[in-house]
Amino acid sequence: MGRRVGGGGMRGTQEACSLYVPIHQPEHPVNTARRTQGFRESVIRGMTRLAREYRSINLAQGFPNFPAPELLKEAAARAIHDDINQYAITWGAQRLREALARKYHAWYGLEVDPEREITVTCGATEAMISALLALVNPGEEVIVFEPFYENYGPDTILADAKPVYVPLDPGKPLDLDRLSAAFSSRTRAIIVNTPSNPAGRVLTRAELESVRDLCVQYDALAITDEIYEHIRFEGEHVPIATLPGMRDRTVTISGASKTFSVTGWRVGWIVAPEELTGAIRKVHDFLTVGAPAPLQEGVAVALEQMDQAFYGRLADDYRVRRDLLHGALVQSGFRCTSPEGAYYILADFSGLALPGSERALSDTEFAIWLSREIGVTPVPGSSFFRDGGDGGRALVRFVFCKTDDILLEAARRLRTLSSTGTAPSPRPFEPAARSGLQR
Numbered sequence: 001m002g003r004r005v006g007g008g009g010m011r012g013t014q015e016a017c018s019l020y021v022p023i024h025q026p027e028h029p030v031n032t033a034r035r036t037q038g039f040r041e042s043v044i045r046g047m048t049r050l051a052r053e054y055r056s057i058n059l060a061q062g063f064p065n066f067p068a069p070e071l072l073k074e075a076a077a078r079a080i081h082d083d084i085n086q087y088a089i090t091w092g093a094q095r096l097r098e099a100l101a102r103k104y105h106a107w108y109g110l111e112v113d114p115e116r117e118i119t120v121t122c123g124a125t126e127a128m129i130s131a132l133l134a135l136v137n138p139g140e141e142v143i144v145f146e147p148f149y150e151n152y153g154p155d156t157i158l159a160d161a162k163p164v165y166v167p168l169d170p171g172k173p174l175d176l177d178r179l180s181a182a183f184s185s186r187t188r189a190i191i192v193n194t195p196s197n198p199a200g201r202v203l204t205r206a207e208l209e210s211v212r213d214l215c216v217q218y219d220a221l222a223i224t225d226e227i228y229e230h231i232r233f234e235g236e237h238v239p240i241a242t243l244p245g246m247r248d249r250t251v252t253i254s255g256a257s258k259t260f261s262v263t264g265w266r267v268g269w270i271v272a273p274e275e276l277t278g279a280i281r282k283v284h285d286f287l288t289v290g291a292p293a294p295l296q297e298g299v300a301v302a303l304e305q306m307d308q309a310f311y312g313r314l315a316d317d318y319r320v321r322r323d324l325l326h327g328a329l330v331q332s333g334f335r336c337t338s339p340e341g342a343y344y345i346l347a348d349f350s351g352l353a354l355p356g357s358e359r360a361l362s363d364t365e366f367a368i369w370l371s372r373e374i375g376v377t378p379v380p381g382s383s384f385f386r387d388g389g390d391g392g393r394a395l396v397r398f399v400f401c402k403t404d405d406i407l408l409e410a411a412r413r414l415r416t417l418s419s420t421g422t423a424p425s426p427r428p429f430e431p432a433a434r435s436g437l438q439r
């Protein structure tokens, strides 16, 4: 699998596209359940494989390349040495549930019963699908902000729910008229992702109050994804469960992946009123039994022992990375808004003059071309939009959850794009130093 250098332009892109086929749905699906045929494999995870193949810097999938906090790792290692090797209680190790209850109280003033209102899951990913399967009936509507994190599409299909989309664009306020028009008596729930992936919006208290008013008016649930709650550059994090009238109709989802830089540990959680939790726990139990027991111990210790300074540093460090990548993208000719939270930048590439292309490249063609010829891999924007993704055809998403050396090298490569009309010089055939590529 040698790296091809030079060439560039359309020929290279078309060749590359054929390599891209496996992550799309086969043309004639046979012998698989109908419920699997309405969606394809994750494009985000597919781009990680593409980055490996091209030895390109992976700014596609959102996982950090820096170490997790020592005390977290030591606590998990200690748990393994202490033979915490068997199933935890299906809805989560007691120590973790108690640590979570204390955290929600200390940070947000939420009183949570660790025995009846918390479910520990295999990441926020399992939390979301378990919540939807447990709480939404087939055919009921679920409101989703668009662009949306890729998983929500398949999640609604697997739950047989009908998604209804409301725009949430980078740097723009939530359109309250569109929001209100999306609600009806058919609405069962709204997925509230703040800080948002990929738009980078941190919803304001006023925006969340508008969501609250509609949830109350239409007797709908809010199912949140607050996984980036501590990665914020503007505003405050307001869990919608804390707004008057919402505690009983909110399913709050978060996890350890992003806060403690352990996306591979798969430890997430759900906070919800007892009745909702009862249904969620049944689904969770039969899907996964539980999240990894020793890793739950590690996360419990981190929640117990991390001080405010840790969370402050996390956001400060991400702010520096955000500014580095945002500056590089703007200088390279992308149009993009600096995100208020989370660690993604959605960038419009339509203003770039690309060598050798006679027509505008689609987002997928551009993402592959960029991986192959420039050595930086983003996610095609279409994967964050409904029905084939027309809304994202001029967009790609970059992550900045990487160390400075990786981001600086990515910035250097991206800047070669701004020298219009000249083909970028081929990259040397060697892996990017300490790249974000998965091993």
Ligand code: GLN
Pocket (backbone or CB within 6 Å): 044, 045, 060, 061, 062, 063, 125, 149, 197
């Ligand atoms: N949330 C991250 C992203 O959007 C990671 C997704 C994943 O692969 N689980 O890239």
